[in-house]
Amino acid sequence: MNYRPSSFNTPPSDHRSSPENLGSYRFALGITALLFASGMFHAAIYAIQGASWEGPLSLRKPILFGISGGMTVLSITWLMTQLRRQKFDRWISNTFAFALLLEVGLITLQYWRGQASHFNHSTVFDILIELGMLGLILFATVQLMYLTVRTVWLRDIEPGMVVAIRGGMCLLLLSCGLGIATSVLGEINVAAGRSAESWGKAGVLKFPHGAALHAIQLLPLIAWIARYVGATNRDRIVRFALGSQVLFLVYSGWQTIWGLDRFEWNTVGVCLIACSFSLGMLAALPLLRGLFAKWSSGELR
Numbered sequence: 001m002n003y004r005p006s007s008f009n010t011p012p013s014d015h016r017s018s019p020e021n022l023g024s025y026r027f028a029l030g031i032t033a034l035l036f037a038s039g040m041f042h043a044a045i046y047a048i049q050g051a052s053w054e055g056p057l058s059l060r061k062p063i064l065f066g067i068s069g070g071m072t073v074l075s076i077t078w079l080m081t082q083l084r085r086q087k088f089d090r091w092i093s094n095t096f097a098f099a100l101l102l103e104v105g106l107i108t109l110q111y112w113r114g115q116a117s118h119f120n121h122s123t124v125f126d127i128l129i130e131l132g133m134l135g136l137i138l139f140a141t142v143q144l145m146y147l148t149v150r151t152v153w154l155r156d157i158e159p160g161m162v163v164a165i166r167g168g169m170c171l172l173l174l175s176c177g178l179g180i181a182t183s184v185l186g187e188i189n190v191a192a193g194r195s196a197e198s199w200g201k202a203g204v205l206k207f208p209h210g211a212a213l214h215a216i217q218l219l220p221l222i223a224w225i226a227r228y229v230g231a232t233n234r235d236r237i238v239r240f241a242l243g244s245q246v247l248f249l250v251y252s253g254w255q256t257i258w259g260l261d262r263f264e265w266n267t268v269g270v271c272l273i274a275c276s277f278s279l280g281m282l283a284a285l286p287l288l289r290g291l292f293a294k295w296s297s298g299e300l301r
């Protein structure tokens with residue numbers, strides 16, 4: 001069955017609509033494996049050492065950036081198979097993956113040098129590393145902008161997955177912009193003699209950056225599960241999940257702007273997190289019912 005999710009489904013004449021297999025993006029998939037391996041390797045070291053999770057010299061950054069980078073590269077590589085193909089798709093996929101590999105590599109290098117990877121002006125070399133990371137992120141963000149625009153012209157896929165891809169890419173792009181803003185505000189804090197990672201009394205600058213960073217993984221997964229269990233109104237389920245992510249992002253911004261810790265709630269914060277949770281439950285309950293029905297019938301055993 002062919003789906004026509006929107007009036008924008010007709011692409012420009014130079015787009016090719018035939019799907020491309022994920023396995024054909026071997027270079028990007030290889031980098032995905034390297035990033036996951038790096039994250040898991042440092043996670044194993046963390047588990048053995050039992051060191052602190054917090055702090056600029058902890059294992060937190062090599063672990064999180066490795067795993068998060070791997071998830072992002074894998075998601076963008078999968079996205080390429082959902083877009084109507086263009087001539088330079090392979091180049092875009094490979095350079096995006098390589099940019100994230102270099103960024104994570106620089107962060108990991110700084111850990112093994114015993115130096116902070118961000119807001120570190122100790123030496124010229126440290127400054128160059130931070131500038132290099134910023135340049136790589138800007139390069140990757142420009143590519144994400146281009147790919148987000150191209151999600152207007154998806155292959156003929158069902159409406160729920162269309163919502164998931166477009167919403168996830170918009171939130172990923174917004175998260176990258178918030179990450180760049182976090183770096184700028186952190187530098188302002190450092191210049192003023194304040195903590196680079198805080199805002200106001202107890203606000204956490206990086207909170208909004210990470211609040212919806214992985215919607216591009218979560219939303220397509222929800223769309224796939226909804227289709228797998230045969231849920232009705234699958235696009236509505238994904239819209240509920242998207243709304244939940246957006247409200248959580250707004251909540252994270254509210255907490256940070258007002259100098260509040262992640263769970264230091266006021267009336268507005270409680271309302272935002274309650275609405276986000278409610279929409280999330282509206283998305284989750286049909287999926288859980290469907291999975292339970294499949295388990296009861298023996299299809300999941």
